[in-house]
Amino acid sequence: MKIYQQAPADVTRYIDLHRDIALEDEVQHFENYLRPIRRFKEITPDTEILEIGTGTGWFPLLCKLRGLKCKGLEISSHLIEIAKQTGRRYGIEPDIELGNLEDYGLPDDFYDVVIASSVFEHVEDWRTGVHKVYRTLKAGGVLYFESTNKFSFTSGEYSGIPLYGWMPNAWRYAIRKKVQGEDIMKLGIDFHQFTHACLRSEFKRAGFTRILDRVDVAENEHITTGFRRRVVRLAKRFGPARALALTFAEATRFICIK
Numbered sequence: 001m002k003i004y005q006q007a008p009a010d011v012t013r014y015i016d017l018h019r020d021i022a023l024e025d026e027v028q029h030f031e032n033y034l035r036p037i038r039r040f041k042e043i044t045p046d047t048e049i050l051e052i053g054t055g056t057g058w059f060p061l062l063c064k065l066r067g068l069k070c071k072g073l074e075i076s077s078h079l080i081e082i083a084k085q086t087g088r089r090y091g092i093e094p095d096i097e098l099g100n101l102e103d104y105g106l107p108d109d110f111y112d113v114v115i116a117s118s119v120f121e122h123v124e125d126w127r128t129g130v131h132k133v134y135r136t137l138k139a140g141g142v143l144y145f146e147s148t149n150k151f152s153f154t155s156g157e158y159s160g161i162p163l164y165g166w167m168p169n170a171w172r173y174a175i176r177k178k179v180q181g182e183d184i185m186k187l188g189i190d191f192h193q194f195t196h197a198c199l200r201s202e203f204k205r206a207g208f209t210r211i212l213d214r215v216d217v218a219e220n221e222h223i224t225t226g227f228r229r230r231v232v233r234l235a236k237r238f239g240p241a242r243a244l245a246l247t248f249a250e251a252t253r254f255i256c257i258k
């Protein structure tokens, strides 16, 4: 994947939708990332955090507001600019570098925490990405990972089509090109619709010592609906219920420890 000087149409659409974000509105989202991580790693002002694919930059900006160190890696210079503009409204500057995870030179054994939320589906060579994340974490470092789940009934990637993720890649690419134009393939396309099983096996191959999926890390007191609480309770007790819950969940989610 390349870094483009001109914003692909999907980035322009994304910017139009998210230009005026308020960091206050993202606080819950921010806590949802940090809560499960804190169970495995203390987060202090010295903790080295990396976010891959920063989008509008709300995560590194909220880190900065809270005195936490967070570096961002983002493939779109236009989105970095949006993050800087938002930062100016709050009197802070985010630390985000322009680069593609696939070939960016991340330091070995450096970060305590890596956040990769809604980004790996867009990384063409995602396996290389997983191995790079592993290498850049210190021993005991934590990866927070969230991405597509192929057999989810709805899709955050393209909500217009039911069972969008179930389609073969070639069909999804063809539909998106037809509706959104050829340059969706430059940036914005979900190259991958993952399953928990395929991600787990790649995390294992990379070397992670503990790989916890969304059922493992779910905490009842933070689940908002009674239905979800019941599903998690069942999934924690019975293997087949767990397999079903992971297969059809709206997204893949993992905490991996190096």
Ligand SMILES: C[S@@+](CC[C@H](N)C(=O)[O-])C[C@H]1O[C@@H](n2cnc3c(N)ncnc32)[C@H](O)[C@@H]1O
Pocket (backbone or CB within 6 Å): 001, 052, 053, 054, 055, 056, 073, 074, 075, 076, 079, 099, 100, 101, 102, 116, 117, 118, 119, 122, 123, 124, 187
């Ligand atoms: C859907 S957005 C998610 C943004 C943010 N993580 C969030 O959850 O709000 C995906 C972001 O990843 C960036 N991205 C996609 N491929 C990338 C790559 N190979 N390297 C770095 N960033 C990438 C995109 O430009 C976009 O900003």
